[in-house]
Amino acid sequence: MGTPQLTKNQSLVMGALAHSDGPMSAYTILDKLRDHGFRAPLQVYRALDKLLEYGLVHRLESLNAFVACTCPHEHEHDHGVTAFTICEGCGQVTEFHDEAIEERLSSLVRTQNFKTEKTTIEIRGHCKSCA
Amino acid sequence: MGTPQLTKNQSLVMGALAHSDGPMSAYTILDKLRDHGFRAPLQVYRALDKLLEYGLVHRLESLNAFVACTCPHEHEHDHGVTAFTICEGCGQVTEFHDEAIEERLSSLVRTQNFKTEKTTIEIRGHCKSCA
DNA sequence: TCGCACACGTTATAGCATAACGCAATTGAT
């Protein structure tokens, strides 16, 4: 259940995200990859779906955009919750993980008898430089 | 700095959300309000902007949808972080607040010298009945 | 070699959100 070999399209999308400074929308990725033969949104979305499934990419719900995962070693075992700070000034996104939050959330949710499938934590604000 | 009197459009949108079982998209709200004279998305979005500002409504980023706030007394003093469980089965959304998470997040973010403006916590999964 | 799973390509369409214009009503300072 490791990460399979990426297809050509998946590699291209992954590369675009990995070399980007910040998050990119699917359509921005599409534009970057037109020279490589991309012509339609679905080519991007299909690749993104797989990359998300493999844990190589995260979706930022509050931006409708995508970032490469910055925790390259964790792709094997699906680890817990991923959280992000997102700077409204420079667009910088920082990924972080915290066991305490994870446990607290899991405990709160358990009291509802709720079964978690995916947790989104996104903090919008301004980074040190943009304050 | 309390909540001002709502305008007609704001009241209509608020009413639609308050009487709804679950979250609604802006376009769904629009359809519900056509009989009351609504004709264009902007009428809904403008009302929603104000309702969000007043804290009467929350936006669910992972659904592109909106819900009425279920903590009617807290609208005065802008309180901390709001979190949601969202059932993929029945669509039920439950709002909750937790100081521990709030403090933990605030502490983590402080180590980045990041200034928080808005925090999104959304937990997708299945509720007790839909498990 | 048949059937299945999967990636791919294309066209069309659906769903979410805002830009830009102008008008009307309200408020508040001069």
Add this chain to the structure above:
DNA sequence: ATCAATTGCGTTATGCTATAACGTGTGCGA
């Protein structure tokens, strides 16, 4: 009272985000 600023409103048009539905090709195990 009047002018300016603000706010809400309505309309048209447009842009951004995401998926449906169709067909093609390829690899691989039964």
